[in-house]
Amino acid sequence: MSTSTTPDADTTRLRRPGVVRSLRLGETTVTYVPDGAARLSGRGWLPAATEEDWAAYGEYLDADGYLTAGVGGLLVERGDRALLIDAGFGPGTRPAEPGSPVSDLRGGALLDNLAALGRRPAGIEAVAVTHLHTDHIGWLHHPAPGGDRPALAHAPYLIPEAEWTGRAHLAAHGTGPEVLAVLEPQVRTVADGEEIFPGVRVHLSAGHTPGHASYVISGGGRRLIAFGDALHSPVQISHPEWYAAPDHDRAAASDARRRLVAELQEPDTLGFGIHFADVVFGRVRAEGAGVVWEAVDA
Numbered sequence: 343m344s345t346s347t348t349p350d351a352d353t354t355r356l357r358r359p360g361v362v363r364s365l366r367l368g369e370t371t372v373t374y375v376p377d378g379a380a381r382l383s384g385r386g387w388l389p390a391a392t393e394e395d396w397a398a399y400g401e402y403l404d405a406d407g408y409l410t411a412g413v414g415g416l417l418v419e420r421g422d423r424a425l426l427i428d429a430g431f432g433p434g435t436r437p438a439e440p441g442s443p444v445s446d447l448r449g450g451a452l453l454d455n456l457a458a459l460g461r462r463p464a465g466i467e468a469v470a471v472t473h474l475h476t477d478h479i480g481w482l483h484h485p486a487p488g489g490d491r492p493a494l495a496h497a498p499y500l501i502p503e504a505e506w507t508g509r510a511h512l513a514a515h516g517t518g519p520e521v522l523a524v525l526e527p528q529v530r531t532v533a534d535g536e537e538i539f540p541g542v543r544v545h546l547s548a549g550h551t552p553g554h555a556s557y558v559i560s561g562g563g564r565r566l567i568a569f570g571d572a573l574h575s576p577v578q579i580s581h582p583e584w585y586a587a588p589d590h591d592r593a594a595a596s597d598a599r600r601r602l603v604a605e606l607q608e609p610d611t612l613g614f615g616i617h618f619a620d621v622v623f624g625r626v627r628a629e630g631a632g633v634v635w636e637a638v639d640a
């Protein structure tokens with residue numbers, strides 16, 4: 343079993359939250375926009391991985407045995423137009439709850455990072471959501487600083503149809519009726535394969551949640567699959583059978599991960615893993631009998 347996922351020996355990127363990074367796909371620029379971060383207990387988040395497995399993937403864990411997950415969104419820009427995929431956790435923190443594999447979840451930096459990139463919320467024409475967990479919809483329901491409405495409430499919130507119709511299960515994951523009530527007036531449901539922005543299509547990958555979607559961004563002869571929480575860590579690229587503790591339907595989620603890993607091995611295909619520490623953009627490369635995630639920075 344290999345433990346190398348980046349060509350350089352510096353593994354610190356595997357244990358720190360993602361920073362602002364951009365890729366160009368022809369006329370389209372995609373940029374990871376951080377909002378915050380969380381720590382995910384390796385043993386608690388990926389219960390199928392054994393102590394021996396974690397010994398082989400030790401460079402992904404901090405001194406306490408936690409994976410580092412960035413929290414944020416993916417800005418897709420083409421000319422003057424802009425789409426945001428996912429909207430972070432929003433301002434605030436969620437302390438560790440006893441028994442929870444999630445620790446130190448915090449957000450709040452998304453709007454400042456967008457401003458530093460020259461993008462005001464009013465310039466974002468739509469927000470596409472991979473799924474309705476709290477670390478992906480924060481700025482869609484929290485009031486904007488100094489205001490009483492969410493900063494992106496002028497834009498439609500594009501949500502996979504099965505995710506919206508299946509929203510009743512979300513209360514157990516922190517997305518309660520009061521949050522859904524704020525989202526509802528903005529919601530426009532989208533279907534598998536639908537083009538939601540020039541060169542961006544919905545690509546259903548249900549399992550983590552009932553209607554979880556990936557988004558495929560095409561341009562310049564390449565495509566980028568933004569696969570949301572179908573995969574939480576690069577270690578799942580090599581082990582798609584390692585389910586995540588909160589997966590709604592483990593079998594469907596495993597099937598979705600296997601399909602995505604196969605698609606990511608096709609030519610001219612890149613991936614975006616929103617929670618992949620500071621290796622959010624990458625490709626899947628054969629190594630030995632298996633495959634690994636290799637960071638791509640251009």
Ligand SMILES: [Zn+2]
Nearest residue numbers: 475477478571
């Ligand atoms: Zn998430």
